[in-house]
Amino acid sequence: MSEESGRRNLRMPSDDEMFAVVVEHNGGNHVRVRCQDGENRMGRIPGRMKYRTWINEGDVVLVEPWAWQDEKANIxxxxxxQDAEQLRTEGHIK
Incomplete structure (x- = not known):
C-alpha cells in the first residue's frame, strides 16, 4: 500500500469469478448472495474460511458459480x- 494514495492491491476476480454482496445468512456454511450479474445464488462458505473469516450480511465477497448448478456458488x-469502499470508488462494484 502506498502511503500517499492509500490504495491497496486487491484480489480481483479471475475469468470464472465475480463480485457479490451477502444479503442473507442461512446458517451453517450457507449464505444468500446477490451477484454482479444480477442473479441471486446460494453461497457455500468452504471449510478453510468457515471459522477463520466471519461473513455477515452486507459484506462484499468474491464468488465462483458452480459449473453444473448455476444457482449455487463457492465463496x-x-x-x-475499506477494500469494498476502494472497489466502489474505482468503479468495480456499485
Missing part, C-alpha cells in the same frame, strides 16, 4: 469494509 474471498 472465495471476503473483502474488508
Amino acid at each position: 472465495e474471498w471476503r473483502y474488508s469494509e
Whole structure:
C-alpha cells in the first residue's frame, strides 16, 4: 500500500469469478448472495474460511458459480469494509 494514495492491491476476480454482496445468512456454511450479474445464488462458505473469516450480511465477497448448478456458488474471498469502499470508488462494484 502506498502511503500517499492509500490504495491497496486487491484480489480481483479471475475469468470464472465475480463480485457479490451477502444479503442473507442461512446458517451453517450457507449464505444468500446477490451477484454482479444480477442473479441471486446460494453461497457455500468452504471449510478453510468457515471459522477463520466471519461473513455477515452486507459484506462484499468474491464468488465462483458452480459449473453444473448455476444457482449455487463457492465463496472465495471476503473483502474488508475499506477494500469494498476502494472497489466502489474505482468503479468495480456499485
